[in-house]
Amino acid sequence: MPTALVTGPTAGIGAAFARRLAKDGYHLVLVARDAERLNALAQELGDAEVIVADLSDPQQRRPVVERLQDEQRPVHLLVNNAGIGGQGDFWATPFEKLHRQLELNVTAVMELTHAVLPGMKQRGAGGVINVASVAGLTPGRGSTYTASKSWVAALSEGLANGLRGTGVRVQALCPGYTHTEFHARAGMDMAWAPELLWLDADFVVDSSLKDLQRDVVVSIPSLRYKAVVTASRLVPRSLTRFVAARLGSRSRP
Ligand SMILES: NC(=O)c1ccc[n+]([C@@H]2O[C@H](COP(=O)([O-])OP(=O)(O)OC[C@H]3O[C@@H](n4cnc5c(N)ncnc54)[C@H](OP(=O)(O)O)[C@@H]3O)[C@@H](O)[C@H]2O)c1
Structure with missing residues (x-):
């Protein structure tokens, strides 16, 4: 039975990944902070393993890294999903808060990916799905979130190139x-956003896994958001910056 390690499976996209991968026959390793929700999900999924860890804390990442490096119990699919947005201007946000976001959205993704790849490469098989965002493919407004997701997308594309022909696949999943729970946790009021803009977490996961099968490196779920990203690449960067600044004044992840 293949094993998948999913970070942030207690809510949202991570929960949808965990349930779908369990249905697909994976043994799950579940990593997040909320022990109660993790244990309830593990029970629901059968024999899933649980690691309670705040991934923004380097010390707490150690057991996760060790689990990923344990070649007696190889991990075949790593889903780096845990991530947080934010609210408020960069210049007015305490540095500590920005640093915690960087540790979670960037450093944890780098460290966990670095831990799992040598074994996968040696076995000649495996997959890493890094959850970035459409926000990482377009300019933001005073935003460390956008920058963190650009980093994740760039890392994933670079690794996919470097690992070509090894049997190991790396994907940057870029949902809109x-x-x-993402926006509520970040304190964002999304009342302005029309339903047309919203995706369903199960749909995002289904698109990602289909794209992984097809070896699509940058997975953008839905035609709507594929069109947004394509359009943003066709027009001058100054125009996408202008649009981002106007949208950003309403929602600033
Ligand atoms: N929702 C969107 O519109 C959207 C769009 C594009 C990309 N994304 C990306 O999708 C990913 C999943 O987000 P989501 O929308 O599913 O958000 P969500 O519903 O808020 O879920 C976030 C998950 O991350 C975990 N998490 C948060 N901080 C953590 C920490 N310090 N250590 C360990 N786990 C932590 C949470 O679990 P605990 O609280 O139990 O720790 C939770 O399971 C994120 O990377 C996000 O940036 C979201």
């Missing part, structure tokens, strides 16, 4: 607005 998705119904989860």
